[in-house]
Amino acid sequence: MTQNIYDDPTFYQAYRRLDRSVQGLGGAPEWPALQALLPDVRRARIVDLGCGFGWVCRWAREKGAASVLGVDVSENMLAQARSMTADPGISYEKADLERLQLPVGSFDVAYSSLALHYVENLGRLFEQINRATVSGGRLVFSVEHPLFTAPSCPDWIGGAGGRCVWPLDGYLSEGPRSTDWLAKGVIKQHRTIATYLNLLIAAKFTILHVEEWGPTPEQITTHPSWALERERPAFLLISAQR
Amino acid sequence: MTQNIYDDPTFYQAYRRLDRSVQGLGGAPEWPALQALLPDVRRARIVDLGCGFGWVCRWAREKGAASVLGVDVSENMLAQARSMTADPGISYEKADLERLQLPVGSFDVAYSSLALHYVENLGRLFEQINRATVSGGRLVFSVEHPLFTAPSCPDWIGGAGGRCVWPLDGYLSEGPRSTDWLAKGVIKQHRTIATYLNLLIAAKFTILHVEEWGPTPEQITTHPSWALERERPAFLLISAQR
Numbered sequence A, B: 001m002t003q004n005i006y007d008d009p010t011f012y013q014a015y016r017r018l019d020r021s022v023q024g025l026g027g028a029p030e031w032p033a034l035q036a037l038l039p040d041v042r043r044a045r046i047v048d049l050g051c052g053f054g055w056v057c058r059w060a061r062e063k064g065a066a067s068v069l070g071v072d073v074s075e076n077m078l079a080q081a082r083s084m085t086a087d088p089g090i091s092y093e094k095a096d097l098e099r100l101q102l103p104v105g106s107f108d109v110a111y112s113s114l115a116l117h118y119v120e121n122l123g124r125l126f127e128q129i130n131r132a133t134v135s136g137g138r139l140v141f142s143v144e145h146p147l148f149t150a151p152s153c154p155d156w157i158g159g160a161g162g163r164c165v166w167p168l169d170g171y172l173s174e175g176p177r178s179t180d181w182l183a184k185g186v187i188k189q190h191r192t193i194a195t196y197l198n199l200l201i202a203a204k205f206t207i208l209h210v211e212e213w214g215p216t217p218e219q220i221t222t223h224p225s226w227a228l229e230r231e232r233p234a235f236l237l238i239s240a241q242r
Helices: A009-015 A031-037 A055-062 A075-083 A122-132 A193-202 A217-222 A224-230 B009-015 B031-037 B055-062 B075-083 B122-132 B193-202 B217-222 B224-230
Strands: A045-049 A067-072 A090-094 A107-113 A133-144 A164-168 A175-181 A183-190 A206-213 A235-241 B045-049 B067-072 B090-094 B107-113 B133-144 B164-168 B175-179 B186-190 B206-213 B235-241
Touching: A009 A183, A031 A133, A031 A206, A031 A235, A045 A055, A045 A122, A055 A067, A055 A090, A055 A107, A067 A075, A075 A090, A107 A122, A122 A133, A122 A193, A193 A206, A193 A235, A193 B206, A206 B193, A206 B206, A217 A224, B031 B133, B031 B206, B031 B235, B045 B055, B045 B122, B055 B067, B055 B090, B055 B107, B067 B075, B075 B090, B107 B122, B122 B133, B122 B193, B193 B206, B193 B235, B217 B224
Parallel strands: A045 A067, A045 A107, A067 A090, A107 A133, B045 B067, B045 B107, B067 B090, B107 B133
Antiparallel strands: A133 A235, A164 B164, A175 A183, A206 A235, B133 B235, B175 B186, B206 B235
């Protein structure tokens, strides 16, 4: 089973104070780019894998989705998500993405934000998603960029007037990485961009678009400290079609 | 027009002494991986974009290709390539890949090794290749990996018993990079992996496989100093289908 760090009290108390937890989609700088990869969700049946507090589930229903299933492994997050809606078109289910079973041909869109880099057996999950979506259906997801997960010491070198560089190593050594982010010993799975793409292709998806996300000039004007994020992308966004 | 560095005397004299120039395909460590992406070339009509000394043109004919057209901008390289074969199934043509015009539907396989990172208008070239290949035809190519072309100072930091890191910056800033490699001021075009893929998709190719190349364990046993190349991939290999 994937480490369920979101039910670690230290992690959860810190996570729920992040901009993206408090403000929702408006607090996630990559959301406009991810949203742009989604098809029209009106009348669509959607599954959100790693739905967290359910921000996208509620957004999709506001945009006219027929139904949304939010899946997450965290009791904390599902409890909070359930408390935020009474919409009968949204249902939540506790499940480990390593073992998730979805009904065949039941969804038009599968979505996942910053969850799949926790999954060890991603090939299996992509195959499940393929079975669960209709022909022509879409899979749209974001993960931490492999350049973010790879390094043994993921901290900028330099600065203070000088050049800042990202100390890349270990890029081709795939596997678990333990980092201290909000709590000690958070385990993520590092895999290369090529592996994400080849697993999708092996699961019979067609790649539609790939984005290595950095902040836009407008975002940097509002948040000048984000400029550094253009030196190495923080997120990888992919859209694929069944 | 793309800078024709291969006809710069300093560059050419150094380039022709490299392992991959002297030994041919056996001197190119990524060749086994690139070859594995090629379809069966028997009876195929092949175009090699940036054919250099023509090693792959001759290899393809030995493997039973019907015909091979080698295209290059360098007079030096084409003269050498022509001197190495009398095969009537191989023809060579001098052309700038920025302006190349190929006959419609004339090729089963388009191949390119380490040439497309010199091309400024790559979208136009992918569209030309799409027009020039048959339905179901393949495009297989290698370029310098974007992690290799991005940095402002592309040299390892550290070493001598300590950890070596690749000083990544500028990844999302696409455009020309000038480096001193065999000669001063060699101009290459940096673009992200996402851009390579999205340009292919926009030109109506389907992505079949992506490889971020590093040496195999066997290659590292033979050449221990290559181990460092697994910290950040040196080459990007892509196979796509029309």
